[in-house]
Amino acid sequence: MSSTSLLGIVGCGLMGRGIAQIAIQGGIPVILHDSRPGGAEEARTAIAATLQKLADKGKIGAQDVADACARLSVAASLSDLAPCTTVVEAIVEKLDVKQELFRQLEAVVGPDCILATNTSSLSVTAIAAACKAPGRVAGFHFFSPVPLMKIVEVIAGPLTDASVADQLVAIARQMKHTPVRASDTPGFIVNHAGRGYLTESLRILGESIAPHPEVDRILRQAAGFRMGPFELLDLTGLDVSQPVMESIYDQYYQEPRFRPSPIARQRLAAGLLGRKSQRGFYRYEDGQKQDVA
Numbered sequence: 676m677s678s679t680s681l682l683g684i685v686g687c688g689l690m691g692r693g694i695a696q697i698a699i700q701g702g703i704p705v706i707l708h709d710s711r712p713g714g715a716e717e718a719r720t721a722i723a724a725t726l727q728k729l730a731d732k733g734k735i736g737a738q739d740v741a742d743a744c745a746r747l748s749v750a751a752s753l754s755d756l757a758p759c760t761t762v763v764e765a766i767v768e769k770l771d772v773k774q775e776l777f778r779q780l781e782a783v784v785g786p787d788c789i790l791a792t793n794t795s796s797l798s799v800t801a802i803a804a805a806c807k808a809p810g811r812v813a814g815f816h817f818f819s820p821v822p823l824m825k826i827v828e829v830i831a832g833p834l835t836d837a838s839v840a841d842q843l844v845a846i847a848r849q850m851k852h853t854p855v856r857a858s859d860t861p862g863f864i865v866n867h868a869g870r871g872y873l874t875e876s877l878r879i880l881g882e883s884i885a886p887h888p889e890v891d892r893i894l895r896q897a898a899g900f901r902m903g904p905f906e907l908l909d910l911t912g913l914d915v916s917q918p919v920m921e922s923i924y925d926q927y928y929q930e931p932r933f934r935p936s937p938i939a940r941q942r943l944a945a946g947l948l949g950r951k952s953q954r955g956f957y958r959y960e961d962g963q964k965q966d967v968a
């Protein structure tokens with residue numbers, strides 16, 4: 676990004692905070708906005724605390740913290756994003772809410788501003804189609820936790836201008852992330868391939884082939900995955916992953932290989948979300964995994 680670049684981030688939850696952190700650490704000035712009053716300010720405080728922790732551990736210097744924090748500002752109103760050259764959206768995963776936000780953004784930002792969505796499972800093209808200038812819309816799909824998962828999918832739909840994807844690739848590199856280009860298809864690359872890992876593991880459990888700790892152990896140790904599928908489901912949270920599974924299944928016209936598991940749906944209804952509810956496939960105490968739920 677050039678010295679006149681300014682990145683707007685709308686939605687300052689888990690993902691928005693992570694994206695803001697790597698942007699300011701990469702030298703990109705950021706304005707945060709959240710529809711929840713006080714949400715953006717809270718995010719700014721949390722990001723500053725995270726950077727300070729990194730400095731306390733000696734991973735970055737005190738000057739790096741000061742420089743990064745100086746690049747971070749907060750917008751009370753969406754209209755304060757008018758000077759942005761790129762806006763990344765990381766709000767709730769609902770198509771109509773995202774489409775409405777993109778319509779509002781178009782009325783605020785300049786004609787050359789890129790509008791990017793961090794959606795995991797919605798159609799980038801459907802979001803773009805709600806815009807007057809769909810060519811400026813692309814997917815910019817990060818993974819959690821953003822500062823540690825140093826890879827990002829750059830998604831171009833049939834309406835996306837080639838230069839927009841190129842600019843997002845450059846921004847990703849400035850954030851010290853590796854961009855991977857993909858076309859706009861349900862789940863892109865990771866959430867498409869990842870369906871097999873999760874839904875087949877849920878089927879293995881459903882068919883009583885093996886208990887889930889055994890499935891996790893063997894996939895880690897024999898297949899070389901960093902996390903077992905049930906550990907991954909607990910980390911992401913069923914409130915996030917189940918809608919992704921259902922969305923991809925629907926977008927592929929109920930193709931059987933993507934069929935979500937009734938086990939996951941039932942556990943979601945029971946509130947067994949994973950780490951965030953202290954109980955998922957495993958139990959957690961003070962963030963530490965206990966033996967077996």
Ligand code: NAI
Nearest residue numbers: 686687688689690709710711765766767768793794795819
């Ligand atoms: P989150 O719930 O932690 O944060 C969402 C934030 O957006 C909240 O602070 C909320 O107040 C705000 N918000 C909601 N509607 C808004 C609106 N209309 N305008 C402004 N702010 C609004 O959610 P999270 O996990 O950060 O996810 C955000 C997006 O990133 C979703 O689209 C999700 O699918 C996607 N994503 C999530 C991943 C994850 O592991 N959590 C991974 C990759 C993508």
